[in-house]
Amino acid sequence: MKAIVKTKPEPGVELLDVDVPQVGETDILIKVSAGSLCGSDIHYYEWLPGSQFIRVPVILGHEFSGQVVEVGSLVENVQVGDRVSAMPSMPCCQCSNCRAGRGDSCSNRLVPGLLSDGFFAEYGRLTAGANIFKLPENVSYEAAALLEPFSVALNAVDLSDLKIGQKAAVLGPGPIGLFTLQILKAGGASLIMMAGTGADEKRLDLAEELGADVIVDVEKDDPAFKTLELTGQGLDMVFEATGNPKSVAQGLNMVKPGGKVVLIGIHPGLAEFDPTPMVRGRKTLIGAYAYDAQTWERALAVISSGQVNPEAVITHRLPLSQAEKGFQMAINKEAVKVLFMP
Ligand SMILES: [Zn+2]
Ligand SMILES: [Zn+2]
Known part of the structure; x- marks a missing residue:
């Protein structure tokens, strides 16, 4: 599959052909509908101070939405076909703490687009321990990709x-x-x-x-x-x-x-x-930094109710192949919000 990858600890990204993520017994495979370009992605693209925290090489993208296409044998919280978005930090579901039911103390937390592969790709992987939000019918994939910001x-x-x-x-x-x-x-x-x-x-x-x-x-x-x-x-x-x-x-x-x-x-x-x-x-x-799961729930509710229209900030929808163009337009402020649509 195609993916936008931060390959080296220097400015730039590459569009690469990579394997579709493997689905273990506690994993969930997402067919990505939209991945939204965040200010922090631009930070990593330009390799500004602070970027050394990210694990290179890594598929970028932590703001996303998509459909569940495969679930591991132990996954109970979502089903194939569900339309979802998720908080971009999740327990691995494999380490001894996770296996003992202490996902909060996971020693190998996955942070898509930063410490583990993200969603600027055709497919991405969540774990069963992620905070996953099923999308009401009236919330589009594009709006859902904006839930994080x-x-x-x-x-x-x-x-x-x-x-x-x-x-x-x-x-x-x-x-x-x-x-x-x-x-x-x-x-x-x-x-x-x-x-x-x-x-x-x-x-x-x-x-x-x-x-x-x-x-x-x-x-x-x-x-x-x-x-x-x-x-x-x-x-x-x-x-x-x-x-x-x-x-x-x-x-x-x-x-x-x-x-x-x-x-x-x-x-x-x-x-x-x-x-x-x-x-x-x-x-x-x-x-003010980040959010908790209750904030996400309310964000989804306020978007679904029509009180706000987050899609109004989307100015560009691009295929993954136009990664370079998307980053450049966000950097020079020609774009407000860029979505990559695999
Ligand atoms: Zn973000
Ligand atoms: Zn763990």
Whole structure:
């Protein structure tokens, strides 16, 4: 089968012919319908600092959906034909801890697209211990391939304790920022500012379509000044989804006393900010990372209910053979979200 493989600890990926995964007694074989290109995949593609954690060679791709086509003899939780997505970290089901029913303490956890083969391929493998979500009929494979990043955004909004009527800003109109915007909108925020750079033009247009009340190009306008102009005292919350260390201080300047800054972006270096106004303003800085299975369940419910339309961020659907093009378009921001459709 064809697969997008990170073959070497250096920039780039390769399209290779590899074997279809073997299905052991606790394994589940998935025919992949859609694999979604994540910011972290781009990180590994470019071989930026932090990439040394991944096991090379590895098939990339942890955001996916597909159909169960084969199950091992001990698998009971899914059946051939089920339409599914799954959380991208799972117990191996083979080690002594797993065999003793302690999958939480698995000594050989599989992390598809990072420490084990992922889903930018025609087929991928799950284990029976994975958190697998069966898709309601009205949730498309394309939407389901976005469950992972959507859950990241949902977890971030959860941590902000959003209340209906509150005012918020999102820094960074990438897929996570745009999902955060959709969730804030569905959650009843009364004013949402989206801030980006000139290079984000297409993404900022999409943010406006998705309901952002105020769009700020940070190269032309200062979002903190704009915030004061609009609200008098500042916002209730700011979501930092750029990974630019400067935006931490910016976020702190934008929230009112008692406000919260939720950090979602992964930053390449140290961030500098003045702590005294933060102390005097009793402001809170929150780190938001990943999600739990309950977050995924709610993400699936909110997508299925039609309250949000995550597919709106998909701009490109490409075959695996156009891997290079997909990565390049995501890097130069021509694309918002790229799906590989094997
Ligand atoms: Zn991801
Ligand atoms: Zn194990």
